[in-house]
Amino acid sequence: MFLTNILLAEAKKKSKYLMVTVQSMVSGHSIILVRPREQDKYELIKFDPWIRKMAYYKEIRKIRAL
Structure with missing residues (x-):
């Protein structure tokens, strides 16, 4: 097994959810x-x-990933 395969398997996965800000277009x-x-x-x-x-x-x- 090559070192690159091990490093790719341990890479960080992206989170499934995002925390976001929504703003009213009328009042802010x-x-x-x-x-x-x-x-x-x-x-x-x-x-x-x-x-x-x-x-x-x-x-x-977007504020952050969860």
């Missing part, structure tokens, strides 16, 4: 959520407490 209110790595970026409609109405939230950045 932010929420931190966890999503699977393979999934598309979050775009959702949630209740915005700053304006007290349903608002469109969009993922703005």
Whole structure:
């Protein structure tokens, strides 16, 4: 067995989940959520407490891998 095969087998695996920040496009209110790595970026409609109405939230950045 070659040394490269051993090193590749012990390489770090990528995590399955990401912690991301989603932000309201109306008021700027932010929420931190966890999503699977393979999934598309979050775009959702949630209740915005700053304006007290349903608002469109969009993922703005990745915080860390879990």
